[in-house]
Each structure stands twice: as C-alpha cells, then as structure tokens.
Amino acid sequence: MxxxxxxxxxxxxxxxxxxxxxxxxxxxxxxxxxxxxxxxxxxxxxxxxxxxxxxxxxxxxxxxxxxxxxxxxxxxxxxxxxxxxxxxxxxxxxxxxxxxxxxxxxxxxxxxxxxxxxxxxxxxxxxxxxxxxxxxxxxxxxxxxxxxxxxxxxxxxANKEVVLLIAGAFVFILIAGYFVFKGLRHIMRPLHLLQEAVEQMSKGDYSARVAVASKDEIGQLSNAFNRMAEAIQHEDEVQKTFLATVSHELRTPISYVKGYSEAIQNSFLEEDKKDEAIALIAREANRMERLTNELLQLVRIDNELQEVVLYPIVLAETIRDVTNLLAAEALKKEITLNTRLDEELIVEADEEKLKQVFINLIENAIRYSNDGTCITIETSKVGKFARIQVIDKGIGIPAADLPKITERFYRVNKARSRADGGSGLGLSIVDKLVRQHFGQLTIESELEKGTTVTVQLPLMEE
CATH class of the missing domain: 3.30.450 (Beta-Lactamase)
Known part of the structure; x- marks a missing residue:
C-alpha cells in the first residue's frame, strides 16, 4: 500500500x-x-x-x-x-x-x-x-x-568543466535530497500524529488530541479533528451519564414492583396491607410508563432530521385546550387556574408540540404548588414575539439550581419529585421543543414564594 x-x-x-x-x-x-x-x-x-x-x-x-x-x-x-x-x-x-x-x-x-x-x-x-x-x-x-x-x-x-559540473550536480542532489527529506518529514509529522489520534478514537479513547503547530491546511484539519474529538467525547460522556441515570431511575420502581408483587404472590402480606401494596405497584408502574414515554419523546426530538413544520395557530385557543385538560388535576389540590389571554396573538408552531410545552409547564406548576393556591397563565405581545407566562405560588426553586433546571434528570428535591411522579425530564423536553420553534425559555423563582416560567415564541409575520 x-x-x-x-x-x-x-x-x-x-x-x-x-x-x-x-x-x-x-x-x-x-x-x-x-x-x-x-x-x-x-x-x-x-x-x-x-x-x-x-x-x-x-x-x-x-x-x-x-x-x-x-x-x-x-x-x-x-x-x-x-x-x-x-x-x-x-x-x-x-x-x-x-x-x-x-x-x-x-x-x-x-x-x-x-x-x-x-x-x-x-x-x-x-x-x-x-x-x-x-x-x-x-x-x-x-x-x-x-x-x-x-x-x-x-x-x-564544456570538456574542461564537465568534472566540476558532475560534482556540483551530485552535491546539489545530496543537499536537495536532504532538505526534501527533512521537509517531507516535517510536513508529514502532523499527519502521522493525526493518524495515531484517529486510531486511538477508533479503539474508544476519545481523549486523543493533536497538537496544532501551524495555520495551514494541515493545521486547520488538526483543529477540526480536535473539535470533533471534543464533541464526540462530550456526547459519549452525556450518553454514559444518561444511561447511568436511566438505570438508576428505573432501578427503584422495578425493585418496588418486583418486591411487592412477590410478597403478594407468596402471601407474605396481611390482607389489610395488600390494597396498599397494589396501589404502590400501580403508582410505580405509572411512573415507569411516564419515564419511558418521556425518554422516547426526548429521543424523537434529538433524532429529528427535518425541521418542525410550523403553521399559524391562535395561541389563546391552544392554551384554553390545555387548561381544560388539566382542570381535573388542579381540582384535586383545590388549585385555581386563572387565564389572561390576548385573543389576537397568532404564532407559527406545531400545535401538538406546543400543547406538550404548556402541559409540562402547567403540570409542573400544579405538582409543586401548595393546595388551595392559584396558577396564572397570561399572554402578551412583546415586539415580534408572543410572551407566555405560567406563574405559580408554589415552593419555588433555589437560585443555585436555576442554571441546571433544564438538564436531563435534574431534580431540586429528589425525594419529593419521586413521590410526585416527576422524572426530571419535563423541563428538558420543554426547552428542546421551544428551541425547535425558534423561541426562548426563561425561569425565575424564589423559595417559598413561587416560580414564573416565561416562553417567547415568534409571532406570525403580517
């Protein structure tokens, strides 16, 4: 070769x-x-x-x-x-x-x-x-x-000079050959290092990097390789963390379902405890189902190759559909859903994805609000954007946790989230869906006073 x-x-x-x-x-x-x-x-x-x-x-x-x-x-x-x-x-x-x-x-x-x-x-x-x-x-x-x-x-x-001519040509060939060899060795060295780094990556070592010693095409190629290696390494770490977190999240409900189902099957529980065990199994099964659905939704969002198809949607109607859907859930905690909607706002969006955004946000507000409080959903026009705010009077989020709140599986209160059925994926899904609509998500919160989630979406061009 x-x-x-x-x-x-x-x-x-x-x-x-x-x-x-x-x-x-x-x-x-x-x-x-x-x-x-x-x-x-x-x-x-x-x-x-x-x-x-x-x-x-x-x-x-x-x-x-x-x-x-x-x-x-x-x-x-x-x-x-x-x-x-x-x-x-x-x-x-x-x-x-x-x-x-x-x-x-x-x-x-x-x-x-x-x-x-x-x-x-x-x-x-x-x-x-x-x-x-x-x-x-x-x-x-x-x-x-x-x-x-x-x-x-x-x-x-040139009979007299022929010997001198031949000697000079021979010396020139030696000198030229030496410098060509050194030059080729110098030029080829970054390519050899790049080849070694590629072989390291092919074996699963994504920490391989190439030293960049020039700004020519080889230097640019080395820079591109280093950026690619960093992206692959980051993605590999994210996947490993993601798999480890998924395994951890599923381990607890599976152990509950397995343990209580075996106890019921082997008649280890008293009759008055069986109903409680069955309810716990159902709750953990629902939690696994919710986690699986949200994981599949995240995978679909990450793997979408085509842009989201956007079409005009009356924002007030979409929000009303969502609040009607979640009214029964709010009623269980005696929470009032107040809406102040601008009927003239029309955004370009995928209606199903947009509903998923508002369902996740309002469900979170219900889940982490105290009983008997109210949640306000209001819309307004800000320049070329529609601003949607979900305001609750709930438990709030610590300032230190706000920058990480949209990360996958991130929970502020892990024990309470598991008890309420939260997976730590809702806001991550919301953030991705809002970005697909060329919008922006911001969260402001204060402990024991409540949280305001703001979504800005581009208005339909007139």
Whole structure:
C-alpha cells in the first residue's frame, strides 16, 4: 500500500524526470540554434569577405594561394578551386560532387547565393558544416570558395568543466535530497500524529488530541479533528451519564414492583396491607410508563432530521385546550387556574408540540404548588414575539439550581419529585421543543414564594 509520503516522493521524481527531459531538449535546441547557427553565420561572413578578393575573370593560382593562406591563422578550413571536382584533392574526406552541387545548387550559386550543408563525417567522428560560395563573372561560374568546419559535440563544449559540473550536480542532489527529506518529514509529522489520534478514537479513547503547530491546511484539519474529538467525547460522556441515570431511575420502581408483587404472590402480606401494596405497584408502574414515554419523546426530538413544520395557530385557543385538560388535576389540590389571554396573538408552531410545552409547564406548576393556591397563565405581545407566562405560588426553586433546571434528570428535591411522579425530564423536553420553534425559555423563582416560567415564541409575520 502506497503511503502519502511515497506518493509525494513519486511526484517529485516525476518532476525531476520531466525537468531532465526538458533540459535535454532545451540544450539540444541551444546547440542547434546558437552554436550551429552561429558557426554557419560566421563562416558565411568570412566567405563573403574572401569573395571580395576575386575581381572577375579566371580564378588564378595566385588567388587560390592567397585564399588558402587564411588557413594558417583560422580554425576554419578554406579552399578555392576552379572546378568543384578538384575538392577531393583538397579536403581529407570523400565528397560526392553530384550531391554537393546539383542543378538546384548550381542555380543558387549562379545567383550569387551561399549554400550550406551539414552532415556526419566518419573521418572526424562528428558533424561537418560546410559553406560554398561562388566566383562568378558575367553569369559564368568560374570557381567556388569552399569552407568547412568540424562541429564540436555538446560534451566537448564544456570538456574542461564537465568534472566540476558532475560534482556540483551530485552535491546539489545530496543537499536537495536532504532538505526534501527533512521537509517531507516535517510536513508529514502532523499527519502521522493525526493518524495515531484517529486510531486511538477508533479503539474508544476519545481523549486523543493533536497538537496544532501551524495555520495551514494541515493545521486547520488538526483543529477540526480536535473539535470533533471534543464533541464526540462530550456526547459519549452525556450518553454514559444518561444511561447511568436511566438505570438508576428505573432501578427503584422495578425493585418496588418486583418486591411487592412477590410478597403478594407468596402471601407474605396481611390482607389489610395488600390494597396498599397494589396501589404502590400501580403508582410505580405509572411512573415507569411516564419515564419511558418521556425518554422516547426526548429521543424523537434529538433524532429529528427535518425541521418542525410550523403553521399559524391562535395561541389563546391552544392554551384554553390545555387548561381544560388539566382542570381535573388542579381540582384535586383545590388549585385555581386563572387565564389572561390576548385573543389576537397568532404564532407559527406545531400545535401538538406546543400543547406538550404548556402541559409540562402547567403540570409542573400544579405538582409543586401548595393546595388551595392559584396558577396564572397570561399572554402578551412583546415586539415580534408572543410572551407566555405560567406563574405559580408554589415552593419555588433555589437560585443555585436555576442554571441546571433544564438538564436531563435534574431534580431540586429528589425525594419529593419521586413521590410526585416527576422524572426530571419535563423541563428538558420543554426547552428542546421551544428551541425547535425558534423561541426562548426563561425561569425565575424564589423559595417559598413561587416560580414564573416565561416562553417567547415568534409571532406570525403580517
């Protein structure tokens, strides 16, 4: 399996190969365009200057000698001949006259143009560049000026520096390789740490974190991983606490139901105690049912993938339906439910979920209010929001408990909550449902004086 580092090495190798190929082609281009062309241009210039010695008429021996004297102080070989066939006696390699000067070349020479030829010559083991210029008089070809020069190979152009060049290239490769290795190691280190952290998390260790040493893409990835790990760790702790709390909450009613049912089955209880035991079993069964229903409701709220479908609802009618539903429960404690409702308030909400909010709030107010008191439910308009308040004259909530009151299974008075059938989930459900409606829940309370719960919901846009 290829690692990320090996892929980078492969990419660098590809770039090096492409660079070498480019440099080879570029060097060949420079050789052709600069060295060869420069040699050709220089030979033509020299030939044209030597051409000026010829004044017309027959090419004399004196002219030939004068031109060949140029060979003594130039690295370009120059010959002048009357007949091109005589060149074979002057140059140290075979010349094919027919290929050297054919009809086309003869036409160019008569027109005064120079002819350039490049070809490989075994005698020299390299390419030969030659230039032919004419000696013409009255449209007659009296002779030719022949210049040739063995082109140096590319390797010979830097023959003295080739060792230094190779040594320098080798040192450069070593230095570049070292820095590339160190650079890759530095770049890859955060990714290795990230991989180790991911493996730790896959084994259930959610405390794994990655040190962030840069602000580049890898640093941003490390930051994102750390945030994800914190969220997963928090969620894992919440789930563990939730499961432990659920187990604890169910253990007590199950033990009551199990113990008293076995006592009745085995006739351990006296007849006058059986009715009391059956009532206790029924109460604990109801409590387990209520707890299970509220747990399922919480799970449904947490797992809802789609937004709540909101539609216009007359707020006063919904609250009246809830108070009518809970009137019998309030009557048991001789509690009066007073309502002061603004009939014109229309909110955008899910009616069933909204009823659940008000049922939970009013039930809590009834449960924790003293007998013979009153509970007030009132609505009013505050800007673009409808404000709903449930005000009771109950036992109140200590100030230290108010910040945690909407947490799951949180109870102010655990003993009294269990006796009243409270699960500690009601306000948690209310808080989530209000948030689903883009609203806000606030609770104000004072011990032995009562509690005011305020819900703000967006009004329907006009």
């Amino acid at each position: 290829k690692t990320f580092g090996s892929k980078i090495w492969a990419l660098i190798l590809c770039f090096l190969i492409l660079t070498i190929a480019f440099m080879y082609l570029f060097t060949d281009f420079l050789y052709d365009q600069l060295y060869v062309e420069d040699s050709e241009r220089s030979m033509i210039e020299i030939g044209e200057k030597l051409q000026t010695i010829y004044k017309g008429g027959e090419v004399t021996d004196e002219l030939i000698v004068k031109i060949e004297d140029y060979n003594s102080y130039s690295n370009i070989n120059v010959f002048a001949v009357r007949n091109p066939r005589e060149l074979s006696a002057c140059v140290p390699f075979d010349i094919d006259y027919d290929s050297l000067i054919g009809p086309d070349e003869r036409h160019k020479l008569l027109a005064g143009e120079a002819i350039t030829k490049i070809g490989y010559e075994e005698r020299f083991g390299r390419q030969i560049i030659s230039v032919i210029l004419p000696f013409t008089d009255e449209n007659r070809l009296e002779g030719i000026l022949y210049l040739y020069y063995p082109l140096a190979k590319i390797s010979e152009l």
